[in-house]
Structure formats: C-alpha cells, structure tokens
Amino acid sequence: AQKVTQAQTEISVVEKEDVTLDCVYETRDTTYYLFWYKQPPSGELVFLIRRNSFDEQNEISGRYSWNFQKSTSSFNFTITASQVVDSAVYFCALSEMNRSQFYFGTGTSLTVIP
Amino acid sequence: ETGVTQTPRHLVMGMTNKKSLKCEQHLGHNAMYWYKQSAKKPLELMFVYNFKEQTENNSVPSRFSPECPNSSHLFLHLHTLQPEDSALYLCASSQEDRWETQYFGPGTRLLVL
Numbered sequence: 001a002q003k004v005t006q007a008q009t010e011i012s013v014v015e016k017e018d019v020t021l022d023c024v025y026e027t028r029d030t031t032y033y034l035f036w037y038k039q040p041p042s043g044e045l046v047f048l049i050r051r052n053s054f055d056e057q058n059e060i061s062g063r064y065s066w067n068f069q070k071s072t073s074s075f076n077f078t079i080t081a082s083q084v085v086d087s088a089v090y091f092c093a094l095s096e097m098n099r100s101q102f103y104f105g106t107g108t109s110l111t112v113i114p
Numbered sequence: 115e116t117g118v119t120q121t122p123r124h125l126v127m128g129m130t131n132k133k134s135l136k137c138e139q140h141l142g143h144n145a146m147y148w149y150k151q152s153a154k155k156p157l158e159l160m161f162v163y164n165f166k167e168q169t170e171n172n173s174v175p176s177r178f179s180p181e182c183p184n185s186s187h188l189f190l191h192l193h194t195l196q197p198e199d200s201a202l203y204l205c206a207s208s209q210e211d212r213w214e215t216q217y218f219g220p221g222t223r224l225l226v227l
Contacts, residue, residue: 004156033214035214037218042220043123043202043204043220043221043223044118044204044218044219044220044221045157045204045206045218046218047215047216047217050214050215091157093157095214101159101170101172102157102159103156104156104157104158105156106154106155106156107156
C-alpha cells in the first residue's frame with residue numbers, strides 16, 4: 001500500500017534560518033512520482049516539484065532544494081534563508097506513474113517568524 | 115479570471131440542506147478533480163473527470179454527487195451531509211495526459227451543522 005508520512009506537524013523558525021521538512025514514503029511500485037506542494041493561507045495548493053523514482057539527482061531551485069534518497073525512502077525539502085512568505089503548510093505526495101491517484105501526507109505547517 | 119476558481123469560498127449548511135459547489139478552470143485543461151481536505155488527515159481524491167467522463171470514484175458516499183457538464187466546469191452537489199463531512203473541498207485541473215501536474219483552486223470551506 002502507498003503511504004506518505006510527514007512526522008513534523010508544525011515547525012517554527014526565525015527568518016533567515018534554514019529549515020528542512022521531512023517526508024518518508026512507502027510503496028511497492030518500482031516506478032512512481034514524488035511531489036511537494038505548498039498551501040498558503042489562501043487555500044490553493046501550489047505545485048513545487050515532481051521527481052521520478054528513477055532520477056535520484058538532488059534538485060535546487062533558488063532557496064529551495066530537495067534531497068531524494070531511495071535507499072531510505074525519503075524525499076526531504078530544505079528552504080534556505082527562510083522568509084516570512086514561506087509560512088504555509090507543505091505537503092509531500094506520492095503517485096503511481098500510470099494512475100492519477102495522489103497519496104498525500106498530512107502536511108507540515110511552517111511558520112517563519114520575522 | 116485566470117487559473118482555477120471555486121465558489122463559494124465558505125459554506126455553512128444543515129444536514130437536511132442541498133447545496134452545490136462550483137469549480138471553473140480557465141486553463142484549457144480537459145481533466146478535473148475533486149479533493150477533500152479534512153483537519154489532520156491527508157488530502158483525499160474524491161472524483162476524477164477526463165473529457166467530461168468520470169474515470170475515478172474513490173468510494174465516495176452517494177450524498178456527494180459530481181457533475182461535469184463540460185471540460186471547464188465541475189460541480190459537487192451535496193445533500194443530507196453529516197458533520198464529519200465538514201472540510202475544505204479543493205478542485206484541480208490538468209491536461210488529461212499530464213495528470214501529474216495539477217493546478218488547484220482555493221477551495222470551499224464547508225461546515226455542516
């Protein structure tokens with residue numbers, strides 16, 4: 001069965017600190033997608049990144065970076081030099097490659113304190 | 115209007131009421147989705163429509179009835195709901211062959227009394 005665990009329910013950091021959001025997943029599929037979404041207070045989910053299971057290269061996009069470790073079934077998300085605008089709930093998700101079914105974690109609420 | 119819009123943004127209804135949630139996408143997509151987001155629970159996919167045809171129904175109770183009259187509009191008709199149905203209902207859209215890249219609306223916050 002597919003499952004995504006985000007053990008950190010809430011995190012608070014002071015502005016400019018780095019913060020890492022953890023994501024651990026379970027799947028029996030050998031090919032799958034992993035995602036991160038951001039949900040600001042306005043409610044809509046904003047797509048951040050999608051990774052294929054066969055591509056373990058880490059990715060950096062500005063202040064955001066993602067560390068995909070297949071050996072530990074983890075897909076962690078790091079925000080460098082956090083800003084107040086980063087305050088949101090962040091969701092990690094998993095999906096099979098041939099089916100439009102997402103399995104979301106319960107989310108991590110990040111608060112960046114000015 | 116751009117992106118995915120949802121109305122109303124907030125809804126309070128009694129258990130005997132009938133109401134409808136509306137979603138409209140302005141992205142030229144041909145697949146639309148309803149999700150339920152309850153407190154402390156993972157986001158749950160409810161329904162998927164591809165080219166106006168329902169392709170997924172994840173064991174959703176019949177008190178939720180979706181309708182997709184065209185590729186741009188999606189409705190969720192609600193009747194005789196229960197208090198545990200109170201949640202944020204999110205709509206999303208995508209290209210049918212790019213389901214992994216979905217664009218979400220702001221959601222309707224539903225409270226069932």
